[in-house]
Amino acid sequence: QKEVEQNSGPLSVPEGAIASLNCTYSDRGSQSFFWYRQYSGKSPELIMFIYSNGDKEDGRFTAQLNKASQYVSLLIRDSQPSDSATYLCALLSYQLTFGKGTKLSVIP
Amino acid sequence: IAGITQAPTSQILAAGRRMTLRCTQDMRHNAMYWYRQDLGLGLRLIHYSNTAGTTGKGEVPDGYSVSRANTDDFPLTLASAVPSQTSVYFCASSDSLGDTQYFGPGTRLTVL
Numbered sequence: 001q002k003e004v005e006q007n008s009g010p011l012s013v014p015e016g017a018i019a020s021l022n023c024t025y026s027d028r029g030s031q032s033f034f035w036y037r038q039y040s041g042k043s044p045e046l047i048m049f050i051y052s053n054g055d056k057e058d059g060r061f062t063a064q065l066n067k068a069s070q071y072v073s074l075l076i077r078d079s080q081p082s083d084s085a086t087y088l089c090a091l092l093s094y095q096l097t098f099g100k101g102t103k104l105s106v107i108p
Numbered sequence: 109i110a111g112i113t114q115a116p117t118s119q120i121l122a123a124g125r126r127m128t129l130r131c132t133q134d135m136r137h138n139a140m141y142w143y144r145q146d147l148g149l150g151l152r153l154i155h156y157s158n159t160a161g162t163t164g165k166g167e168v169p170d171g172y173s174v175s176r177a178n179t180d181d182f183p184l185t186l187a188s189a190v191p192s193q194t195s196v197y198f199c200a201s202s203d204s205l206g207d208t209q210y211f212g213p214g215t216r217l218t219v220l
Contacts, residue, residue, distance in 0.1 A: 034208065043198055043211040044151070088151065095166065096141075096209055100150035 003027075006089050006099035015108050019076040023089030023099055026070070030091040033065055033072045038086045038101065047087075048074070079106045111135065112212035114199050120218045121189050129184040129215050131199030139202045140182040141166075141209065142174060144195040151198070157182055158205045189219045 003026040013019045021035075032051050036044035050056045050063040050072065062075040072091075076083055086101040115130045133140065142154040143166075153166030157176040171193060173185045182201075186193055199212040 032206070043214050046208055046210070049208060092206060094205070095153055095156065098151040100148065 004089055004091055004097050004099035006087075006102045008100060009103040010105050011102055012105045012107055013079050015079060015081060015106055017079050019079045019083065019104055019106070021074040021076075021087050021089075021102050021104065022071060023073065024071045025089075025091050027091065027093055027097075028067075028070065030093045032092040033063070034090040034092065034096070035061075035063060035072075035074045036088040036090060036098075038088060040085075044088055076104075079104075081106045081108050112199055112201055112210060114197075114212040114215050116215060117213070118216040118218075120220065121186075123190055123219055124188050127186045127189055127217070129186075129197055129199075129217070131182045131184070131212060132180050133182075133199075133201045133212075134180065135201060135210070136179060137201035137203050137210075138179070139205050139207070139209075140176065141200040141202075142172070142182070142184045143198045143200065144168065144193075145198060145214075146195050154184065154197075156205075189217075191219045193217065194219045 005024045034049045035047045038044045048063045050065045056063045060077045064073045084106045086103045088101045089099040112133045138159045141156045143151045145151045152168050155174040157163045160179050197215045200209040202209045
């Protein structure tokens with residue numbers, strides 16, 4: 001059974017701060033990792049994916065992967081109120097397995 | 109049509125009734141998926157299809173069936189709905205099974 005663990009939150013950060021979202025997983029065979037953002041009442045939308053150990057940056061978002069420690073994280077720099085949403089971590093080996101999500105609140 | 113569409117947007121259904129949720133994509137993606145999302149349980153895969161004519165079972169397939177007659181459409185059928193099938197249902201698609209998945213807007217289903 002592939003497990004993907006996320007702190008459900010809510011995680012509250014002030015506007016302009018760095019939000020750090022973490023995800024651990026149990027399946028060492030997982031090759032690809034995804035972060036989705038889901039606004040309340042909406043569908044998940046892809047933010048980033050990462051395959052290799054290390055950091056991957058896209059604008060204000062940085063995904064970090066450490067396969068040896070089996071964790072993947074998402075950093076959001078200069079957090080904005082519009083970043084308030086639930087963030088879903090997902091891993092892909094054969095099928096996509098989702099964590100339950102972390103709710104982020106950015107306080108103006 | 110742009111991306112993935114789902115119908116209906118929401119539905120209230122009496123237990124025991126048959127219901128088909130529709131999903132159509134116009135991206136010519138080979139793979140399609142059905143998920144349900146429940147509070148506290150996250151997104152769980154119901155069924156998937158890696159190409160037209162083939163389907164497979166996900167984590168929670170019981171009580172659901174799918175078909176994939178062509179590339180674009182992937183309907184999900186509840187043969188005899190039960191209250192535990194009350195959920196939000198998302199259809200997704202990807203170029204292949206190992207690729208990034210894109211989600212439709214969802215169908216909110218309530219079974220009474």
